[in-house]
Amino acid sequence: MSTRSPLRLGSLVAWHRAAALGLGASLLLYALTGWLFALPELGDRRWQDTEHTLSLRDPEAFHRDPGAAMPELLEALGVRARVDRIERSSAGLDVLARRPGLRVELRADTGESIVVARVRRGGPFRAGSALHGTIHYRGGLAFVLWAAVADLSAAALVLFAVTGVLLAWRRSRGLTLALLLPTTAFTVAVVLALGSL
C-alpha cells in the first residue's frame, strides 16, 4: 500500500480513533438511557398530573386544523412538546403531544370554545428512559439534534468495525480470516434465513 493510500496504517488508525471517539461519548449516553429503559423500577416514574382549561380564540379554525393551533396552546400551557396524534370523532377532537417524560392530552368537544388539557409530568427518570426511543427527525431542533446523534453513532459504529478489521488484517491475515469468516457466515445465514421466511 502506498503511503498516500487511505488504507495506510496511520490513516486507518486515525479513522478508527475518530470513530471510537464519536462512539465512546454517545455510547455513554445510550447506555445510561438504555439502563433506565431496561430497569423501570429505578427511580420515581409516577406521573404528576395537572388539569387546565383553555379558551379557544377561533374554535372553528382549531377544529379545522388543530395541528396549526397547537403551538399556541402548548405555549399557553407553558410546555414544549411535539404533536404525536390527532383523533377526530363525532364528539370532538383528542390531541396527544409528547416530549420525553411529558404528555399533554387535549380534549375539545365539538361546538365548544374551550379545551381541557391534562399535563402529565413523569420526572427525569421517565424522561431519560423515553430518550432511548426518541430517534425521529420531527418535533423541533432538540429532537433533530438527538436523532442526528443517534445517526452519527450508528455510522461511527460501522466505520469503527470496518477500520478495526482492516487494522487486524494488516497484523495477521490468517487470524483475521479465521475469526471473521465464521461470524460473517453466521450473520449472512441469519439475514438470508430470516429474510426468506
Added chain:
Amino acid sequence: MKRVWRERWVRWHLWVGVVLAPYLVVYGLSGLLLSHPDWVPTSERSWERSLEIAPGAAPETAAAVRDALGLAGRLPRWKIEAPSSEGGPLRFRIVGAGRFYDVDWFAAERRARVLEGSGGWLGMLRALHGLRDLPGSRLGAAWGVYTWVSLAGLPFLIVSGALVDVARWRRRRQVAILGGALLAGWLVVVLWLALP
C-alpha cells in the same frame, strides 16, 4: 502503560473486535434504519392454507398454527382473540423479523387466512437491531446470543481502545478536549429534551 501490556491490550482489542465486527456493522446499519422509517418500504399480501391442528386453548393453538405455517415470531397476548361463541375464527398476530402476520384460524374449516405485512429485506435488517429472540426460529435465538455477546463486548472495545491510547491522549490534549466538548454538547441536548 508498559509496552508489553499495551501490546496485549492491542491484541485483545483487535481480535475481540474482529469477532464482533459483523454484528457491529449490522447494528450500525439497522440503527440508521430505525431513525429513518421512511427508508423501509412496506407491502401487504393475503394468502390461505389448509392445516390440521388439534383444538386447544387460544395461546397454545396460536403457537401451533404459527409452527404449522412455518412462520417465526412473537405472539403478543393482547393480540390474541379467542373465537366468538358464534363460531368465528381465532385471531392473532405473529410479530416476526421485519414483518407481521395477522392470522384468522377457522378451526371448523381447518383453514388459516393470513394477511402478511412486510418491510422486505430492509425491514428484516432493521429488526435485527438488538434482537434477543425469535420464537419459532433457532437462528433467531442464536442471533440473540450474538446480540448479548456483542453488546457486552462493545464497552470492552471502547475501554480497551482508550487504555491502549492513554499515553497518546496525554500527548494530544486537543483530542481529549474535542471528546469532552462532544460529550458536553450531547448532554446539553439531552437536558434540553428532558427538562421542562
